[in-house]
Every structure is written in structure tokens, then in C-alpha cells.
Amino acid sequence: MSGREPLIFIIAGEPSGDNLAGRLIGALREMTGNRVRIVGIGGPQSEAQGLKSLFPMRELALIGIAEVLPHLPRLVKRINQTAATIREMKPDIVVTVDAPSFTLRVASKLRGSGIPIAHYVAPQAWAWRAGRAKTLGKRVDHLMALLPFEVPFFAEHGLPTDYVGHPAIESALAGDGKSFREAHGIADTAPLLCVVPGSRTSEVRRMLPVFAQAVGLLTERYRDLQIVIPVAPNVAELVEAETANWPLPVVRVTNPAERFDAFAASDVAMAKSGTVTLELGLARVPMAVAYRVSALTAFIVRRMPIAVKYASLVNLLADREVVPELIQEECTAEAVAEKVGHLLGSPEARAAQQQGFAEILHILGDANPPPSRRAARVVLGLIADHEASGS
Numbered sequence: 001m002s003g004r005e006p007l008i009f010i011i012a013g014e015p016s017g018d019n020l021a022g023r024l025i026g027a028l029r030e031m032t033g034n035r036v037r038i039v040g041i042g043g044p045q046s047e048a049q050g051l052k053s054l055f056p057m058r059e060l061a062l063i064g065i066a067e068v069l070p071h072l073p074r075l076v077k078r079i080n081q082t083a084a085t086i087r088e089m090k091p092d093i094v095v096t097v098d099a100p101s102f103t104l105r106v107a108s109k110l111r112g113s114g115i116p117i118a119h120y121v122a123p124q125a126w127a128w129r130a131g132r133a134k135t136l137g138k139r140v141d142h143l144m145a146l147l148p149f150e151v152p153f154f155a156e157h158g159l160p161t162d163y164v165g166h167p168a169i170e171s172a173l174a175g176d177g178k179s180f181r182e183a184h185g186i187a188d189t190a191p192l193l194c195v196v197p198g199s200r201t202s203e204v205r206r207m208l209p210v211f212a213q214a215v216g217l218l219t220e221r222y223r224d225l226q227i228v229i230p231v232a233p234n235v236a237e238l239v240e241a242e243t244a245n246w247p248l249p250v251v252r253v254t255n256p257a258e259r260f261d262a263f264a265a266s267d268v269a270m271a272k273s274g275t276v277t278l279e280l281g282l283a284r285v286p287m288a289v290a291y292r293v294s295a296l297t298a299f300i301v302r303r304m305p306i307a308v309k310y311a312s313l314v315n316l317l318a319d320r321e322v323v324p325e326l327i328q329e330e331c332t333a334e335a336v337a338e339k340v341g342h343l344l345g346s347p348e349a350r351a352a353q354q355q356g357f358a359e360i361l362h363i364l365g366d367a368n369p370p371p372s373r374r375a376a377r378v379v380l381g382l383i384a385d386h387e388a389s390g391s
Contacts, residue, residue, distance in 0.1 A: 005032075006093070006383050007089065008028065008037065008038055008040075008091060009091040010040040010041075010046065010095045011097060011099075012041060012043065012046055013060035013097070013098065013103060014098065014099050015200075015234065016275050017097040017099050017120075018042050018057060020098070020375075021046045022042070022045025022046045022049050023167060023371075024095070024120070024372050024379070025049035026372065027373045027376035028376045029049065030376075031373065039091070043233070043234075044233055044256075054081070058234045075102060079106050079109065080109070082106045083110055086113070086115065092383045093118060093379060093386070094117045094118070095117075095119075095379055096117065097119075097121060100123045107139040111139065116382055116386050117141050118140065118144060119136070119139075120144045121144070122146065122150045133153065133156075137157060141160070141382075142160050142378070143162070144161075144162055145162065146163075146164070147163075147317070164371050164374040165364065166278060169282060169364050170370045170372060172278075172280075173283070175260035175262070177261065177263075177265035179261060180262055180265040184228075191224065191225050191268075192228060192266045193218070194268070194271070194287075195271075196229070196276045198274070200235070201235055204239060204242070205238070207290065210290065210292070210333050212242070212333075214334075214340065217334065217337035218344075221341060222341075226248060226250075228262045239252060260283060263285055266283075267285075267344065267350075268287060268344055269285045269286070270288050271289055273290070273291035275313065277312040277313055278312075278317075281314045281322075281323070281353075281356075281360055282360070286353040287353070289312045289314075289323050292331045311325050312325055314360060317364070324339045
């Protein structure tokens with residue numbers, strides 16, 4: 001790479017992607033001696049690393065077909081705005097981070113611009129249909145994958161792919177549970193339940209009432225139970241309002257730096273399906289996984305060819321049911337309370353899950369170098385290759 005400061009346009013469209021983008025920006029600054037210019041779209045974690053977002057990231061934090069459709073005109077406007085800005089700025093590379101409904105549509109509008117595009121977080125084409133992998137290869141030039149089995153899958157479909165590792169191994173192993181309990185006045189002997197309803201408004205509105213009812217059922221058996229809820233900034237007010245009258249003490253964690261301390265302090269968890277299941281697993285927190293989507297989204301999804309047996313990353317990586325999954329109609333307060341109650345009352349059940357988590361850590365590998373540095377190395381290498389080719 002030449003001596004000038006490269007210009008990198010990064011797009012993150014939701015909190016989990018913002019966490020990845022924030023770490024990536026930090027690694028890029030560290031590896032270049034801060035001789036890099038970062039622009040794009042992101043949230044608090046990216047902005048903490050100096051990115052000034054083109055517009056508020058919260059506008060893009062949608063999920064599911066039914067949730068996206070009402071906001072489609074605004075999304076189309078933002079897609080066009082972002083693509084036009086990138087063409088005008090002519091960055092050395094565009095890094096799109098997850099949020100495929102937005103980021104890959106922007107990437108599609110940039111084809112023919114001569115600007116290399118790297119996508120960070122492989123879309124789950126392996127779970128749906130292989131044709132999507134070919135489509136992805138027409139939109140982006142390179143893929144950075146979080147899971148090891150994704151590399152041969154996408155390479156087979158002609159898309160250059162690097163395994164950079166999952167961000168959970170960078171932080172989930174470092175939580176300080178003892179300090180967290182001391183800071184929040186939680187006794188060492190008090191059972192602590194971690195409740196994770198999601199980071200999007202639609203998820204929280206759908207999942208938190210189920211979890212609230214499940215907690216109510218658990219209080220009948222576990223009078224000294226305490227609750228911790230890691231809260232994404234964009235749903236903090238909603239979560240606070242919905243949990244203000246819960247019958248148990250609730251600690252709401254809004255500081256991202258405390259998130260993994262809260263995991264380390266927890267005895268068990270009830271969590272929505274998603275990245276958090278892997279984070280909890282690597283933090284060795286036994287859990288029950290639950291998820292619901294809208295009736296329309298569920299109707300459409302059930303008519304799609306699905307090639308995997310499990311919804312949670314923990315079970316997908318282990319290729320067996322390490323944690324129970326309660327999806328759609330099975331996602332009831334009674335079922336969630338039963339699964340979580342079993343974990344609270346059975347050391348053997350908790351130990352069995354933790355053995356499965358150890359297997360997953362072995363599959364993912366260690367965190368040296370951390371995934372963010374591996375991703376930064378790929379990005380800088382792509383810029384150097386592009387320069388060398390004279391494109």
C-alpha cells in the first residue's frame with residue numbers, strides 16, 4: 001500500500017454490525033498508526049472510533065419481511081443517497097457490514113464503479129439456497145466470514161472468502177462476573193438470570209412480553225432470583241418502560257463495556273436467537289433460546305427451502321442440540337420458563353451445555369490475533385492489491 005492515507009467507507013446497519021465495525025475501525029487505526037480516513041454509516045461504537053455517520057443508523061435497524069415493507073420508500077432513498085455519496089467520494093474500498101437488506105443493495109448500485117467492495121459477515125446462504133451465494137459474488141468482490149465452514153461454501157461458488165473469526169471470541173471470554181456482582185450489589189449466592197430480548201424494536205416488542213411472563217412464572221419457584229438485561233442503546237427506553245414493574249430486581253446494562261461482565265456473572269439465560277447465543281455460549285452461560293417473527297414473515301419463510309436443522313449458532317456449530325430452541329408456536333412463556341427453570345435447578349443440565357460450549361470454542365479457534373485485526377489485515381491487503389493492479 002502506498003504512503004498516503006487510505007479512505008475507507010464503512011456501512012453498518014444494526015447494533016451487532018456496529019460493534020463489528022467499531023472494532024474494525026479501531027484495528028485499522030492501530031495497524032496504520034492512525035493513518036487512515038474512515039467515513040460511512042454507523043452507530044455508537046463506530047462513532048466512538050471517529051466515524052461521522054451519513055445519517056442515523058437506527059433508520060436501518062429492521063428485521064423480517066413484514067418489518068421492512070412499511071419502511072421501503074425510506075430505505076430506497078437511503079440506498080440511493082449512500083451509493084451516490086460513495087461514487088462522489090471514490091474511497092479506496094467499501095466495507096459493508098452485515099445488514100444485507102441495505103448493504104448489499106448499496107453494493108449492487110456500485111457495480112462498475114471500480115471501487116472494491118468487501119462484505120463483512122457472510123449472509124446465511126448456506127441455510128437457505130446456494131443461488132444466493134452466486135448473487136452475492138456479483139455484488140461484492142470479497143467476503144470476510146465469521147464461521148469456518150463458510151469459507152469452502154462461498155469459495156465453491158466463486159467468491160474469494162477469508163475466515164477472520166467470530167467477534168464473540170474477542171470479548172465473550174474476558175467478562176468479569178465477580179466485579180459485576182459487586183458493582184451492582186448482587187450476592188455471590190443469588191441466582192442471576194440474563195434476559196436478552198433483542199436489539200431491534202420489533203424484536204423487543206415481540207419477545208419481551210413472552211420473557212416477562214416467563215419471569216413471572218419463575219418467581220413462584222425462585223424467590224431470590226435476580227435479573228440482568230443487556231440493553232442496546234436504540235431500545236433502552238422501550239426496555240426500561242416494559243420492565244419497570246417486573247416483580248424482581250432488574251439490572252439494565254446499557255454500557256457495552258459491561259455486557260460481557262453481565263454474561264460472566266449470570267447463572268443462566270433466556271435469549272432470543274441470534275449472535276447473542278454464541279456470545280453467551282462462549283461466556284459459558286447455559287441458556288434457553290426462543291424466537292418469534294411476524295405471522296407474515298413466518299408464512300413466507302416456511303415456504304423457502306431451508307438447509308439447516310437449527311436456528312441458533314450454538315447448535316449449528318455443534319451440529320446437535322446443545323441448547324433448547326423454542327421457535328414461533330413453541331415460543332411460549334410456559335415453555336421458556338420450563339426450560340430455564342430446569343437449568344436453574346439442575347447442575348447436570350448446566351454442565352452438559354457447558355461441555356458443548358467448550359466444543360464450539362475449539363471449532364472457532366483462539367483469539368490471537370483477534371478477529372478485528374484479522375479483518376483489518378484483509379481490508380488493508382485488498383486496498384494494496386487494488387493499487388498494485390492499477391485499477
